[in-house]
Amino acid sequence: MDTAIEVTGLVKTFGRTRALDGLELTVRAGEVHGFLGPNGAGKSTAIRVLLGLLRADAGAARLLGGDPWRDAVALHRRLAYVPGDVTLWPNLTGGEVIDLLGRLRGGIDQRRRDELLTAFELDPRKKGRAYSKGNRQKVGLVAALAADVELLILDEPTSGLDPLMEGVFQHWVGRARAEGRTVLLSSHILGEVEALCDRVTIIRNGRAVETGTLAELRHLQRTSVDAELAGPPHGLAELPGVHNLRIDGDRVRFDVDTPVLDAALGRLTEIGVRSLVSRPPTLEELFRRHYESAAAPAGATR
Amino acid sequence: MTGPAGGPNRRGGPLTGTLHLARLVLRRDRVLLPIWVLLIAVLPAFYAATYAELYPTAAQRAEYALTTAGNPSIVALLGPLHGDSVGALTAQRAGLLHLIVGLISLLVVVRHTRTEEEAGRRELLGATVLGRYAGLAAALLVTCAADLLLGLLVTGGLVAADQPAAGSLAFGLSVALAGIVFAAVGALAAQLTESAAGARGLGLSMLGAAYLLRLAGDAGDREWLSRLSPLGWAQRTHPYAGERWWPLALLAGLAALVGAAAFRLSVRRDLGAGVLPQRLGPPTAGPALAGPWGLAWRLHRGSLLGWTVCAAALGAVLGGAADAAGNAVHGNETLARVIERLGGSSALAEAYLGAALSIVALAAAGCGIQAALRMRAEETAQRAEPVLATGVGRSRWLLSHLVFALLGPAVMLAVTGAATGLSYGLSVSDVAGRAPRLTGAALAHVPAVWVLVGLTVLLFGLLPRLSVGGAWAALAACLLLGQLGSVLELSQWLLDLSPFTHTPQLLGATVDPLPLLALTATSAALLALGLATFRRRDLPTP
Structure with missing residues (x-):
């Protein structure tokens, strides 16, 4: 069985x-x-x-x-x-x-x-x-x-x-x-x-x-990235799947859909990475999305 | 007592919030409270109107007082008779009211104190702005107010039925104060034990002791025994026969004393704890606690034992009084002649015992209903769920409780009958003859009791939410039909609704087994239906 x-x-x-x-x-x-x-x-x-x-x-x-x-x-x-x-x-x-x-x-x-x-x-x-x-x-x-x-x-x-x-x-x-x-x-x-x-x-x-x-x-969720780069972070905003991009001088923070993580990291290494913190989606974020807003249609994904 | 000096809470004594809680009590009892107050309030006026109609002349009343109401057995059961006016006859006939009002008041107070505490709801409220006396004070306030209102309604009803005002007031107040005394007893019991069931048991045994003392005293002309009982005091106001007011003061004093003790104890213990200490138990289950039957035995044994002990004590007292009842005719020519017509003094004693046993039968039905309703309590407390989630099916679970709901009252009746027969037999030196006869007469009530148990189980299966109210209402209806039926001369079909109407009087008559078989079959059908409906329905979710 x-x-x-x-x-x-x-x-x-x-x-x-x-x-x-x-x-x-x-x-x-x-x-x-x-x-x-x-x-x-x-x-x-x-x-x-x-x-x-x-x-x-x-x-x-x-x-x-x-x-x-x-x-x-x-x-x-x-x-x-x-x-x-x-x-x-x-x-x-x-x-x-x-x-x-x-x-x-x-x-x-x-x-x-x-x-x-x-x-x-x-x-x-x-x-x-x-x-x-x-x-x-x-x-x-x-x-x-x-x-x-x-x-x-x-x-x-x-x-x-x-x-x-x-x-x-x-x-x-x-x-x-x-x-x-x-x-x-x-x-x-x-x-x-x-x-x-x-x-x-x-x-x-x-x-x-x-x-x-x-x-x-987790795979359906976004990874958040916090990086300090060697130069100005051009070309990130145009990448599909990048969200919530915040640029502060050479420092950049964004969330990226996990399937296009590779492309985003590729762009970062082209510019040159001084430091990088990447955080996988936490369960809490995962659940929060499902628990929140009971009014939203069930199973809706963006 | 008050908040710390300079703290944010400047005012607030030990009674803060009492009125809020009293409103909560009233809200929770908004149906039950008016029903019992009104139902009881109209009874004495009913009696008075009926007596005035049945015995319009003084001579008729005098004969009735001599032959029936003055009969020592009736005096033992109901209380002393003071005179032969309509009012005096009414006051005696309504003598059980003191007991009933005391019982209800006690249960109401426990329900709003210890039951709340045990369920953890008191804790939720205790964290709000509440004085430490507020919970107990609110329960007592509402109960005492209801008792006083009841007393005034009784007085008003009697006055409306053309009875003198002073006597009506004396009787009404005696009923109210009996209720208030046992409300205080309930408050005290609620402080002593940790469980609501324990508090109820303790309070009820005090009430039972008070009734038995009065009964024993009034049965044998031992005035001093009756004077030890608060119920005895309540029946010594001599309404309509030169009222005495001091017993009322005595009752008020006792209520104040017991109430004060309850308040003192309530602040000297922790929330949830009792004054009587809690002991540790065995770390493993004994071999008896192996299945649903073992569990049911553990859950039922305490209350069944209590019922049986009380029933045995009541039987012994009743049986002891029977001889006095039969022999009281000495020196009373009229009564002697009547009794001769009825078949001699021993027949009179047996008629009295038969009447007494039918009251015990109602108590046995109460025992059976309580045991059957434990299933509902287990279910709503979510304690049935873990058992039914094991290898125990619904039928087996229900039957394990049903055994006690059926056998419990049967054992109780048998013990009462045997105790009655033994003590009556000892007093007339004929144990071998009387004990089996009275045991048989008591057991004849078992099928009628089972019908009420069957009805309870059917309600539990079919309409679980209504089972508690419905079952007790059915018992109350039987009590009213039995008590009022003869006085009001109700039509036969109405009387036939009560299963107890169909129970044959085994004493001094040939036995017709047909009604007993019909009652047993009715009960079996109700039980089968109850089981079938329970097997098909959802268990309640919290």
Whole structure:
């Protein structure tokens, strides 16, 4: 099986709101797939459809080769899920919840459970109501990461974790991938996405606006160049694909479409380069473009 | 108390923002609050009008007072009777109002204090310009104002029903003050525990203890026992029979004392914490917590245990009072003759026990509804989601809770019946005869209780948003039909709507199993429909 999750044309409406509007999503087996989008884009709705908690109005969804609504119970034994806001039973301890969820999934790896508890510095003896937000997330994460499952579905799992724990989380997701598990990771934390994800899908207003590896997505973006030249920078403005050109004496700054980067650099070396700083497009710029202006038509590119 | 000297916040005492919060409380309860105030407010006037119509002459009232209202079993359940005027009969008949208003006031205060705190909403507000007493003060302010309004409406209703003003005022104020006392008890309980459920349990057990004390005192002519209970005080104002006002002062004093203690405790603890300490628990799950059943047991066991213990205590007191009820006819010729007609003093005691058990059956239905509604609570708190995202299907999840919603009230009724039979049997030296009979009579109510549980599950599957209000409204309707039906002489089809109308009185009659089977079948159909609709619907999203 090459595809862990295959979603085509998925539609889900709540009254008048169209939470999912023809969503397409493909997650290959064994990859860590980033699932990104602004708040309210439909990420959690999509995940709940995949978990069989919501019923889609139209479109098709396949999860580990089964139907997420009809085969929910059988599929759930093969996956683990961490919601963005883990709520615990006030009178159960964290350790009890971890064991319970593990047993409901059909077993828990005791050694890994203990390792995870140590790594996340979680006290399993506290009652549910006594945990802070971050610690409640840790309970959900330990329960999911200790489970022996093929697929991890993580919906903004690290909200409320401190940077140190964020590092621990990334280490364990890396281990999960090394063991051949598939991970669907919904996240707003760009560092996390950059460090972990093989491929990402960006959704907005219930539909996918971009899918690919980070390298592919970067390729569509501009590189910014800041150079000090030997002479006056003539002939740059005429080059196609050069934007935001600012000239300050012999110093020049501009953004250039990545496919014509070579031509622009060629022109610079003709003039003579004293110093050069080139910066690849940051993920933040990439996302900002997709997140901004919900009014703009989805997937519009310039 | 105030901001630091010279700080930007010059004014602001511990009560700053109380009125804003009170408005928030009113906004959140804008439907529920008027409904319960109005519903309860009209009851006494109804009773008064009905008594005036059914027993127009003093002689008729005197006989009614002697044979029925003055019967020790009725006195035990409802409270003492002071005289035989229409007003006095009304005040006794409405005696449960003190308990009901106390119960509602307590729940409302906990709902607006500890529940808010537990949900984290209080924290959001606490960071704004709010005095440290404001949250508690707002909840108490609204509840006490509602109680006072209710008291005045009760007074007005009784005056409108041609009752003397002084007695009407005494009765109205006694209802209001009973509510206010238990609002303060709710406030205190909300400071002591960390969870809203714990606060409710603590408050309810204090209310239950107050009722049992009064019941035990009034049942056996042990005046001093009744005088230990705030509910006993509230029923000792002698409305329409030479009013006594000191019990009202006593109630106001107690409310002030308990309320002050709640305020003192509220500033001596952290937000979210309770005064009673929180202990650490086991680091790993025991073998019992292995599946949905184990989880459901953990979630239900505390409240089921509480219900059962209360039911057992109530049964023991009821059974102990039964003998006194049957024997109170000594030296009363008229009553003795009536009772002889009815089949002797033991028949009278059993009729009283039968009536008492039907009230316990309503409580058992409350227990079942509460257990069934836990599914809704789990779902809306997003705690059902992680369980249903594991290898647990929806049917199994629902059934794991349903077992407790069905067996819980059955166990509760069985225990009550057994406790009643045991204590009644001990008092008449016939345990072997009475205990099984009363246990059977209590268990006869189980099918009717299951119908209400079935209705709750159907609402949960079909109209989840309405399930909480709908289920409790159904129970309230059954309570009203049972309480008012006989007095108002409502038409039979209306009475037939309540499943409890169809429960046969097992005591002293031959048993017709047909209604029991019909009720069980109705319940099964409702449950099946509820399960089918739940399997097909979406889970709520936060």
